Amino acid sequence: MSxxxxxxxxxxxxxxxxxxxxxAALILVPLFVLFVVDQYALPWFHKKPFLFCMATRPxxxxxGELGVLITSLGLIIWAVSWFRSEGALGIVAGGVMLFxxxxxxxxxxxxxxxx
Numbered sequence: 001m002s003x004x005x006x007x008x009x010x011x012x013x014x015x016x017x018x019x020x021x022x023x024a025a026l027i028l029v030p031l032f033v034l035f036v037v038d039q040y041a042l043p044w045f046h047k048k049p050f051l052f053c054m055a056t057r058p059x060x061x062x063x064g065e066l067g068v069l070i071t072s073l074g075l076i077i078w079a080v081s082w083f084r085s086e087g088a089l090g091i092v093a094g095g096v097m098l099f100x101x102x103x104x105x106x107x108x109x110x111x112x113x114x115x
Contacts, residue, residue, distance in 0.1 A: 020094035027063045035109050053113035060102045067099025
């Protein structure tokens with residue numbers, strides 16, 4: 001069975017689960033790094049932590065918009081497939097998690113400035 005030119009050029013990076021994982025990492029890794037810098041690096045310089053709180057609002061807003069977009073796209077794909085596509089349900093679940101995870105991550109880390 002031969003692959004289409006699109007499959008040959010895109011490869012495996014275009015799978016929905018990999019794309020959702022990369023988007024989640026794009027949002028959650030900077031939040032975690034900023035939190036660690038705030039908690040451990042800034043006190044060495046006698047500075048008050050501010051990086052995590054400064055970056056939280058725009059990153060959470062971006063993740064929320066992206067999560068809603070991905071969830072809507074997954075629901076449309078699921079409806080077009082006559083409610084049979086398991087991959088589309090995976091996209092919906094990934095979009096919901098992308099919407100929710102940045103909202104709750106700061107609470108689990110103990111930040112008090114979550115919007």
